Amino acid sequence: MTVSKSAEKSAEATKGRKDATDGPPEALQLGELSEQLGYVLKRAQLKVFENFLRCMASLQLTPAQFSVLLLVEKNPGRNQTEIASTLGILRPNFVAMLDNLESRDLCARIRSTNDRRSHILVLTDKGKAVLTRAKKLVATKHESRLNELLGSANRAALIEMLSKIANEF
Amino acid sequence: MTVSKSAEKSAEATKGRKDATDGPPEALQLGELSEQLGYVLKRAQLKVFENFLRCMASLQLTPAQFSVLLLVEKNPGRNQTEIASTLGILRPNFVAMLDNLESRDLCARIRSTNDRRSHILVLTDKGKAVLTRAKKLVATKHESRLNELLGSANRAALIEMLSKIANEF
DNA sequence: CGATATTTGATATGGTCCATAACAATTATC
DNA sequence: GATAATTGTTATGGACCATATCAAATATCG
Secondary structure (H helix, E strand, O other): OOOOHHHHHHHHHHHOHHHHOOOOOOOOOOHHHHHOHHHHHHHHHHHHHHHHHHHOOOOOOOHHHHHHHHHHHHOOOOEHHHHHHHOOOOHHHHHHHHHHHHHOOOEEEEEOOOOOOOEEEEEOHHHHHHHHHHHHHHHHHHHHHHHHHHOHHHHHHHHHHHHHHHHHO | OOOOHHHHHHHHHHHOHHHHOOOOOOOOOOHHHHHOHHHHHHHHHHHHHHHHHHHOOOOOOOHHHHHHHHHHHHOOOOEHHHHHHHOOOOHHHHHHHHHHHHHOOOEEEEEOOOOOOOEEEEEOHHHHHHHHHHHHHHHHHHHHHHHHHHOHHHHHHHHHHHHHHHHHO
């Protein structure tokens, strides 16, 4: 609990803050924080997810669920372990996720005839229809904002740089 | 549990996958996923945080703790509510965080003489020293990798685009 | 002034996501 | 054919996030 003298001085210097000048609430200085990669990356990610959820409110799809549907559509006939691992989801945590998608009739587990341990994942007809609508919503309401904000060229550059970080950092 | 006919067909078509060609394990196709802003953002963020934690292992500082120390240093004499809210941390969740930093003698709460409700936050001498070392580690081991990976100009452009997203999306 | 409302830090609590251990059924290996 | 490895699953605990609530202190306003 040792407080330095300079710390005490700072506290005293603060005594007069509120009374000194009664201007605006004095926003804090971010300082070096605004140059920290992790900080700005996290904040951007939160904003993007938040916007994604708003755009998908009518379909009730989270970013993670959307990624599962996309991956299953692109790779039909793969089992849970394969889909989960390429998404960075641990197998135990993938179970409840699939239970959810399956209960909504978007996705189905099918016992493989090759290996009766594994469950083959497939989109249902409803799942395909929902995914089609989801893609349109994402394209028109979500990803389009990136172009408005950054421009098409910058948007492509951003995605490429993020991919590079995700793969090579 | 209605499985479409095409879904069943996909399942059957899969029966022969493993036996068809015994080449490599056949990596999955990411498809449109690699163009999804949210997906690549999240993955990049995870990698960056992971690397940050490795770089800071000797100081045992998480990204969130580092951001708190940075903000308190830049804005001495502010109270918990101010520091927490500008970091997007809810006041209840900020209490345990400060308990941790204070127990390690990195940060101190001081009763304000103006408003005896609020706690003024200040870095201790040890906190300042640790933060100085942390900044050096981040600069040399963490942020430097960005320059290696993207180049200085692209790095600056990336940070700026992410800030724009964080603030205007 | 004094009653009421607001603010601050704190506690309790619940939800979601993430990680590990363990298990039964099935398959691979030797 | 005995042993090892894999698949989906359950149970469980930790980290993070959000809401409601509280006591103490302060602000507001009649």
